[in-house]
Amino acid sequence: MNDHHDAPTTRFPRVTDADPRDRTAPIGRPVPDRDPAPSAPDGTAGAEAAAPERAAERTPTLLEQMGGPTGIVASTIPVVVFVVANVLADLRTAIYAAVGAGVLVLLWRLVRRDPVMPAISGLLGVGVCALVANQTGEARGFYLPGLLYSGALGVVALVSIVARWPLAGVIWHGINGHGTEWRADPRLVRAYGWATAVWSATFLAKVGVQGALYLADAETALGVARLAMGYPLTALAILATVLIVRRAERDRPAPA
Known part of the structure; x- marks a missing residue:
């Protein structure tokens, strides 16, 4: 009796027929459709991938x-x-x-x-x-809208101080993308009130000086005053605002 005819025959798959891209896992271990993102020990998996999405959703500041x-x-x-x-x-x-x-x-x-x-x-x-x-x-008509605009801003600034919504604080925190929590601090409200008063004085000074030149029909002097009272006064108002706010922030009591 030839015993080798009775032994079971084992068939092996042809290696040459296998797809080199095949990633079939052992039996009982399904192959995921894609490789998962690496997870950190603290469970922040894919945090780096989500960061750009959060950045894209950020609201631009003023x-x-x-x-x-x-x-x-x-x-x-x-x-x-x-x-x-x-x-x-x-x-x-x-x-x-x-x-x-x-x-x-x-x-x-x-x-x-x-x-x-x-x-x-x-x-x-x-x-x-x-x-x-x-x-x-008349050339002086070119400056009339600016005079009216400066006068309106000066009045609005004064009203905002009375209403305890000083315009300097609203704009400052709007530019930096902050909220209105600063209004809960009387020290900051008072500081922004002084800063707003500086801006109101700046606007009203422009109206006073340039308005007088406008009424006097001094077009050349009005143009020179428009330039001289533009950036220089604005820069001084910005500097005063920064100094006032920084002093108020420095003098704030440390949180308990």
Whole structure:
């Protein structure tokens, strides 16, 4: 009897037929459709992958929506161009130069892919001023919307102090993306009230000086005053606000 004919025959799969990409696991161990993300010991699996999503959901701050410091400066360029052109040339040249500067600023920000809202708002503002100047036929008409705007801001700032919603605090925390928790601290409310008073005095000083020049029909002096009381006074108001707020923050009692 030949015993080897009675032994069971074992068949092995052909290795050459296997797909090299096959990742079949041993029996009882299913193969996942994809490799899971590595998990940290504290259970923060995929935290790194979720970080970009959280960053994308972050609401831009007010300063970012305004285009940053460069956006704020760019929005004022058309006004500066009008003031200079009116002093050096005539009204019509100044109007064309200001509107052209606004268009160029908008195109420049489009090419750089920067936020365009500051440039659009600046172009709209200079358009309104140019329209008033063109309708009145006087260069001083260009400054009238700015005078009215400064007067309105000065009054609103005073009202915000009385209402205990000082405008400086609202804008400061809005720019930094904070909430309104600062209003629970009387020290901060008082500090922002003083800072808002500085801004109100700045706006009303512009109205007083430039308004007197407007009534006197001193167009050249009005343009020079517009430039001189623009960035310098704004810079002083910002510096005063920073110093007042920092002092209030430094003098706050430490939490228990």
